[in-house]
Amino acid sequence: MITRFAPSPTGPLHLGHAYSALLAHDMARACGGTFLLRIEDIDSTRSRPEWEQQIYDDLQWLGITWDAEPIRQSDRLPSYKSALKELWHRQLLYPCTCNRKDILAALDAPQEGVEPDYGPDGLIYPGTCRDKTNRNTAYPDGSVIRLDMAKAIAAIGQDQLHFLETGEPVDHKAQFITTPASDITSTIGDIILSRKDFPGSYHLSVVLDDAAQGITDVIRGADLFEATQIHVALQALLDLPTPRYHHHHLIRDDNGKRLAKRDDARAISKYRAEGATPEDIRRMVGL
Numbered sequence: 001m002i003t004r005f006a007p008s009p010t011g012p013l014h015l016g017h018a019y020s021a022l023l024a025h026d027m028a029r030a031c032g033g034t035f036l037l038r039i040e041d042i043d044s045t046r047s048r049p050e051w052e053q054q055i056y057d058d059l060q061w062l063g064i065t066w067d068a069e070p071i072r073q074s075d076r077l078p079s080y081k082s083a084l085k086e087l088w089h090r091q092l093l094y095p096c097t098c099n100r101k102d103i104l105a106a107l108d109a110p111q112e113g114v115e116p117d118y119g120p121d122g123l124i125y126p127g128t129c130r131d132k133t134n135r136n137t138a139y140p141d142g143s144v145i146r147l148d149m150a151k152a153i154a155a156i157g158q159d160q161l162h163f164l165e166t167g168e169p170v171d172h173k174a175q176f177i178t179t180p181a182s183d184i185t186s187t188i189g190d191i192i193l194s195r196k197d198f199p200g201s202y203h204l205s206v207v208l209d210d211a212a213q214g215i216t217d218v219i220r221g222a223d224l225f226e227a228t229q230i231h232v233a234l235q236a237l238l239d240l241p242t243p244r245y246h247h248h249h250l251i252r253d254d255n256g257k258r259l260a261k262r263d264d265a266r267a268i269s270k271y272r273a274e275g276a277t278p279e280d281i282r283r284m285v286g287l
Contacts (some may be wrong), residue, residue: 001027001028001031001033001034001216001217001221002028002033002034002035002036002214002215002216002217003025003027003033003034003035003036003215003216003217003218004024004035004036004037004038004213004215004218004219005017005020005024005025005035005036005037005038005059005064006019006037006038006039006206006209007021007039007040007055008039008040008042008043008046008047009039009041009047009048009049009051009052009208010039010043010046010047010048010051010057011046011051012051012054012058012267012268012269012270013054013055013058013059013076013267013268013269014249014251014266014267014268015266015268015281015284015285016221016250016251016258016266017268018058018062018268018281018285019248019251019285019286019287020219020220020221020248021059021062021064022062022064022281022282022285022287023219023246023287024217024219024247025064025065026287027134027217027246028217029074030075031214034067034068034105035064035065035066035067036066036067036068036070036213036215037059037066037070038070038071038072038073038209038213039052039055039070039071039072039073040073040202040205040206041072041073041074042073042074042198042201042202042205044074044197044198045197047074049133049269051185054269056267057269058268058272061268061272061278062268062278062281063278071209071212071213071266072099073200073209074206076208076209076212077199077200079147079208079212080194080199080205080208081199081200082201083174083204083208083238084139084145084194084199084200084204085139086238087147087193087237087238088135088139088145090155091135091136091147091148091151092147092148092151092152092155092181092195092237093146093147093148094129094130094133094134094135094145094146094148094190095129095133095140095143095144095145095146096125096128096143096144096145096190097129097144097193098125098128098129098131100123102128103123103125103126103128104116104123107123107124107126108252118228119187119188119189120188120226120229120230121188121189121191121192121203121227121230123230124186124187124188124189125146125190125191126189126191126210127189129146130146130148130190141199142194142196143194143196144168144192144194144195145192145193145194146190146191146192146193147190147191147192147193148190149184149185149188149189149190149191149233150185152233153181153182153184153185153233154236155237156181156233156236156237158177158203158236159180159181159182160178160180160181161178161179161181161184161229161232161233161236162176162177162178162232163176163177163228163229163232163242163244163245164176164177164244164245165225165228165244165245165246165247166217166244166245166246167219167222167245167246167247167248168222168248168249169222169225169247174255177228177229179229179232184230184233186227188229188230191203191230194270203227203230203231203234204234206231207234207235207238207240208238208240210243211235211240211241215243216244216247217243217244217245218241218243218244218245218246219246219248219251220245220246220247220248221247221248221249222247222248222249222250223258224247225245225247225251228245228247244254251266251285253266268281271284
């Protein structure tokens with residue numbers, strides 16, 4: 001078993017991060033496996049060295065150790081670019097110039113007043129730019145790039161995509177989650193795989209990084225459960241292994257709202273400063 005914790009250095013770690021990191025660490029240690037750390041600094045405008053250092057400090061204070069030097073997404077740009085160019089040459093990508101306002105206008109046009117459809121990646125893109133570009137040209141650096149999902153599913157050539165889920169969305173009973181390949185086109189749409197300011201996206205980078213680190217078991221929050229079908233599709237498209245997935249419940253505040261980076265009141269560093277112990281944190285998150 002090889003698990004990982006992949007925080008973003010864009011703010012302080014909170015109790016939700018502590019739960020996910022401890023769970024992934026404990027699961028690996030319980031069976032003599034490996035626990036790895038990855039710094040997901042894909043958001044270059046908000047990532048800060050001081051937040052990265054605090055991640056290390058907080059995890060070490062919690063008693064979490066990792067078995068290899070942490071990797072950073074900012075050091076893996078060549079890998080993302082290589083995958084994008086491969087998919088471009090297979091004519092599965094296209095540049096997009098639409099902003100959110102354009103997308104909403106296009107979605108609202110056929111039936112004004114009807115709520116637009118959302119998928120695990122947000123608004124389902126209507127395909128406005130899909131046929132505007134000659135895909136036989138060179139890869140367009142510095143552009144927003146979308147995946148032509150219909151062509152991608154055709155290229156995968158499978159009627160169904162599936163992954164093994166061992167976590168709470170399926171009541172702790174390990175089972176295969178199966179999605180008809182045709183549903184992915186209609187319920188997800190043409191996702192963004194690269195942005196102007198970063199040659200990659202969360203979906204592309206997490207799939208490539210998990211494969212590069214040899215991750216066998218992805219332990220993460222239930223908020224990413226629906227997005228897993230995107231990752232499984234990309235793994236099939238890029239001929240990468242599909243890990244087992246364990247999606248756990250989210251740690252919430254007293255009002256039932258999931259914690260966020262801006263919720264400093266639940267920051268691990270704040271509890272540390274107030275004299276809490278690592279055992280106290282474990283009790284707070286139910287471990």
